[in-house]
Amino acid sequence: MAGDATTDPLLSRAGRRGWYCPRFSVTLPSPAASFRLKTTVWAELGGSVGDLGTYIPIVLALSLVSHLDLGTTLIFTGLYNAITGLLFGLPMPVQPMKSIAAVAISESSAHLSVPQIMAAGLSTAAVLFLLGATGLMSVLYRFIPLPVVRGVQLSQGLSFAFSAIKYIRYDQDFAAAKSVGPRPWLGLDGLVVAISALLFIVLVTGSGDDRPLQDPPTSRRHRRGSCVPYSSRIPTALLVFVLGVVLCFARDPSIVGDLRLGPSKIQLIRITWDDWKVGFVRAAIPQIPLSVLNSVIAVCKLSSDLFPSREHEVSATAVSVSVGLMNLVGCWFGAMPVCHGAGGLAGQYRFGGRSGASVLFLGIGKVVLGLLFGSSFVRLLGAFPIGILGVLLLFSGIELAMASRDMASKEESFVMLVCAAVSLTGSSAALGFGCGILLFLLLRLREVDCRALLPSTNNRDGGGDRC
Numbered sequence: 001m002a003g004d005a006t007t008d009p010l011l012s013r014a015g016r017r018g019w020y021c022p023r024f025s026v027t028l029p030s031p032a033a034s035f036r037l038k039t040t041v042w043a044e045l046g047g048s049v050g051d052l053g054t055y056i057p058i059v060l061a062l063s064l065v066s067h068l069d070l071g072t073t074l075i076f077t078g079l080y081n082a083i084t085g086l087l088f089g090l091p092m093p094v095q096p097m098k099s100i101a102a103v104a105i106s107e108s109s110a111h112l113s114v115p116q117i118m119a120a121g122l123s124t125a126a127v128l129f130l131l132g133a134t135g136l137m138s139v140l141y142r143f144i145p146l147p148v149v150r151g152v153q154l155s156q157g158l159s160f161a162f163s164a165i166k167y168i169r170y171d172q173d174f175a176a177a178k179s180v181g182p183r184p185w186l187g188l189d190g191l192v193v194a195i196s197a198l199l200f201i202v203l204v205t206g207s208g209d210d211r212p213l214q215d216p217p218t219s220r221r222h223r224r225g226s227c228v229p230y231s232s233r234i235p236t237a238l239l240v241f242v243l244g245v246v247l248c249f250a251r252d253p254s255i256v257g258d259l260r261l262g263p264s265k266i267q268l269i270r271i272t273w274d275d276w277k278v279g280f281v282r283a284a285i286p287q288i289p290l291s292v293l294n295s296v297i298a299v300c301k302l303s304s305d306l307f308p309s310r311e312h313e314v315s316a317t318a319v320s321v322s323v324g325l326m327n328l329v330g331c332w333f334g335a336m337p338v339c340h341g342a343g344g345l346a347g348q349y350r351f352g353g354r355s356g357a358s359v360l361f362l363g364i365g366k367v368v369l370g371l372l373f374g375s376s377f378v379r380l381l382g383a384f385p386i387g388i389l390g391v392l393l394l395f396s397g398i399e400l401a402m403a404s405r406d407m408a409s410k411e412e413s414f415v416m417l418v419c420a421a422v423s424l425t426g427s428s429a430a431l432g433f434g435c436g437i438l439l440f441l442l443l444r445l446r447e448v449d450c451r452a453l454l455p456s457t458n459n460r461d462g463g464g465d466r467c
Helices: 009-016 041-048 052-065 070-088 098-105 114-133 136-143 146-169 191-205 236-251 273-306 316-333 342-350 356-382 386-406 410-426 429-445
Strands: 018-021 026-029 170-173 178-182
Touching: 041 236, 041 342, 041 356, 052 070, 052 098, 052 146, 052 342, 052 356, 052 386, 070 316, 070 356, 098 114, 098 273, 114 136, 114 273, 114 316, 136 273, 136 316, 146 170, 146 191, 146 273, 146 342, 146 386, 146 410, 146 429, 191 236, 191 386, 236 386, 273 316, 273 342, 273 386, 273 429, 342 386, 410 429
Parallel strands: none
Antiparallel strands: 018 026, 170 178
């Protein structure tokens, strides 16, 4: 029968995971499945702030230098967080497009205007949307060698870690995108505060082993008196972040008077032809390869590593289309260009995020702050202790870099390390990717049977020596 649940794909699949649309072959998960807690509420709350070490510095710099409207960005990125948490059912991050932000605030050339930033974001979004909608992104994901992906992840993770150490050791001027001097030991944003936060996180979470979170019965087998089963319930990142907020007001009590109630006025951004040209050439061209590699391919691979028990792995098509749609909507209203970064996913997982509820909590927080304080909230972000942001970013970077520890042979490690080294030295994931692919192909070429390429008369002995 046509209405029989056993034969109707719409009914049969809806009962298992969500609502299935046979026309587009897409399964839409139900909110109950996406936001179901995998651990505890406190762990998910802790994971929700795990990616703020990269989010806050870039948003703050764009707000101060390029006059990006912070209230609009908070509202749109908060909505993105909630929607992606629903669609993917895991702590899928919403991160700034880093190459666009770097070009926008760079001192080596004229700063980009808001319309030029939006043009760069729209151009990048259009490319990713087309790659996803046509299925080309899935083809790339299937054929890119694992050691090359691991090299990209390693380089991004180490890059975050290097930036984190810089945040901890030196005072930062995000408006000028540079360090301004050694950080003092004492003070509300001193080295003692940052190092204490770092030691607290290590003491509570260790190396990030999540077995006590995912397997409570196993955690009971720890030796009697061990604190491990209990420490895993402490939302370390959330506590450290709350400490940072408290220190904001302690450092500058006048912040309270500078905050203004009410959201920013959302308006349509007018983009001229010159804005399109400048935005595409200066910012979109370097951003596109980074988004393809780090925001789609590395994210999909990392999600399958961190969540191997999921029934269906996150598809490159879905992630690529998601990045495209977010920016094709938000950039027209002045929201910061965003993507799904592997570093953000690693950070949220490192601090306890295991489901879509983690980013839902973060999204609700962003929307509430954007509606309450609008662009005046930049005053609070400007006083946030940079050393604490560095601590959060450090653990995100290390967690991402550790995904590369599964190389099974010296040859795979060789490709991965060369790819990472070139990416870090040239500050270009695309350059490292290209070198990694070339090296991988050369190593495969060495395995070709040379005798198979010669005339059959010279191969009668059946020899199979490699080149």
